[in-house]
Amino acid sequence: ATPAGEIALSSEQKVYDVVLKQAALVKRRIKKLEKPDIVLPGTVLSEAYDRCREVCAEYAKTFYLGTLLMTPERRRAIWAMYVWCRRTDELVDGPNASHITPTALDRWEDRLDDIFSGRPFDMLDAALSDTVTRFPVDIQPFKDMIDGMRMDLWKSRYKNFDELYLYCYYVAGTVGLMSVPIMGIAPESQATTESVYNAALALGLANQLTNILRDVGEDARRGRVYLPQDELAQAGLSDEDIFAGKVTDKWRNFMKKQIARARKFFDDAESGVTELSAASRWPVWASLLLYRQILDEIEANDYNNFTRRAYVSKPKKILALPLAYAKSLV
Template sequence: MSPAVLDRWEERLQDIFYGRPYDMHDAALADTVFKFPLDIKPFKDMIEGMRMDTRKCRYENFQELYLYCYYVAGTVGLMSVPVMGIAPDSLVSAQGVYNAALYLGIGNQLTNILRDVGEDASRGRVYLPQDELAQFGLRDNDVFSGKVTDRWREFMKEQITRARFYFNLAAVGASQLDKASRWPGWSSLLLYRMILDSIESNDYDNLTKRAYVGRTKKLLMLPLAYTRSLSRHSLILN
């Protein structure tokens, strides 16, 4: 996507928040902005994440990668909370719920990255911290080679552990959403964690295989997500 297109998107976004939608698609968002207390910043930050993809395909460290994950996915969590709502009797502060939504977005994007390593490599992109690859004696060429080695497995274990850490942070606020929103929130959280399980089941081969969760497993996960949504206390996921 060209910088000019993204600039135009940002102009239209500003118009939406001023109540001046350009077309029917913009009108739908303008209506949402009118009905819910949405902040424009996460929307603008998401566009900035798209700009990053036009000029950057390597990340020197996790700090850089975290910023990218915030722009393209953490923002979605921040956009969603005003629409999903916070329970009046929430056991954590509103800021705590927003933080949890942010962390869910970070965990989801880290999982997307780990799932899509092979596909991204085929496009010449490596969304993995370069310094951490080096700590395990790995380089871009090892990613492009498509060979799963013991070094790669150990590296992947660390990356999966980090993604699960963010899901645990997200769990703190998942049950503090408005009652109608808790089940969808938990479903998203558990589904993405299952993708990490699938990577492990593939013996950490995300270079030539794309981890996925089958329909049956998704359906079987829903009752668990519903049960989790009934608890108002923070849950640490195993």
């Protein structure tokens, strides 16, 4: 309950406060001397970044190809950030997820504090620890992502989109906020820093909403429903309909509205991609175009996301790369 006299903030307002803080950090161009330098032999750091590169190349092939156009320092930093996010996600979604406890996530957050304090635990941590001394990256989005993992330990229903919005920010919107200071804003950009961060946030939200719509059946088999309960009810649907896994007209109409919302976030994201530094645009455009195509595939499957997993075929992925590259030049 909200204390008397206080106005409850929507999730969007709460997240916007974080966006403003991140934008302010970049505008002030915080000097790396304000953060502790980690003392590691150059060969160890080189090996750390190389291992991050290998992980990114293995698990995010298309995105990895795009990072190769970035400056060496920026791409190494993006690889380090990607690996930390992947490791964090695997805590609750990986092979050992059933053994993860809130205490384990608390320890992971303590370890994050150590990374930002220049005390990395292992080689992969060392790469991120070095990265945060080179770019004005703030710890808050990283902590928020861990909060998203905490939500997954106890929450399997979302009563409305406001609740779902906050979850999507925690687990994916945060990635956008982490990425902007590394990818950089184009020197010639006339856009406000806040608008670029808002666009990065929108892309993260769009990607996560797309994940949710793609994985409805898979999540249902785990007893999870990442769809707004009030909107399901308005459509004449319930959890039981999802667990039954039947594509009906009610389901199609419901899905059309959910897909339209995700597409709106992709549209909002587009304006910000063009404001990034030129060498950083290709991987972002590739991610945006490919993820948006997943929504097309859900439609092509007649909205059957219960037993058919929408995916973008390899030929379509290959075709998307030159289009993404062309857009990155604009």
